[in-house]
Amino acid sequence: MSRSSSGFVAGLTAVALAAVGFLAYQASANVPDQLGKDRPEASASSSKTPAEKSDPKALPAESGSGARVVYALDSDRVWLVGSRNKVQRTFEVTPSTVDPLPGKYAVTSRSGTITGSDGVPIEHVVRFANNEGVAIGFSAAVDGSTASPDPEKKTGGIRESRADGSAMWKFAEIGRPVIVVP
Template sequence: MAGLTAAAVAAVCFLAYQASANVPADLKEKPRTPATAAPSISPSGGPKQPTADPLAVPANSGTGERVVYALADRRVWLVDAKGKATRTFPVMPSTVDPAPGTYGVTSRSGSVRGSDGVQIEHVVRFATAQDVAIGFSAAVDGSMPSPDPTKKTGGVRMKRADGDALWMFAVIGAKVVVVA
């Protein structure tokens, strides 16, 4: 069954590539220049200012291979030794945040029950704050609900596929950089 699924996915990807490579010139999207770009309106009603690439690795996150966790963006980047993001994904922060700074992965657990009672997997712990262990994890049921604000929790939740990628990337001692 898995072989058939893999073959079907490969066939769809190949056909999509062929289709995109053979789009007639008159149907291809033409790059917009700033003078012809459609105006954008901000929530306040004024023109929206162009922003940097929201998926770019934060500039103040150090160098080398690392996991970057941006508190305000609720996002994690897996960054290779050359400083290039190999993956980025949204996360649901816990109720207790680590202070911005550089940490190392201190422990990992394949499967445990989280402090919120949810069964979790691929737990990667890297900090302690307010006597709470802080770490990345994915709920086995795939959920990413907002944590109960009345409880002190340290689980930074992500989707299971993202949890798998982080688990493979962030071994004991791996650098984790937390930015505001």
């Protein structure tokens, strides 16, 4: 190979590496519009703090600050957090078949009593996201059930007990931040 050919190959390699680096940067910065620009970063379980590893009820470290609702997808748990970052209540939920993407949202609408997308009468509906064309929010079945949804149907209702649904209803007013973490 001539000296000019090897220089050309080296130049092409440098351009290819720069292109791959740029595309990787673009992919990491590509956040869907509904999530906003300040989404919490995904964290692997190995990056959890010692408190999170020892106490599954511990508020996730990467969940923002101030008064907010925090929903952890991996543990199916919710925290209602007051303005001084003090957890007011935490509880387990039954997820829907369509999860929200990790990110920062806000409560967009509420309904006192309606029929859920699965046909179950529900109350204290607090909506905050859309994914795959499905509205996603917290709710409690009027009969108190928290059965897993039919995996064949696209549903967005994250089910709570009636007591937890009542607490969410009182806490999560329109505009309240909802932080979804992995």
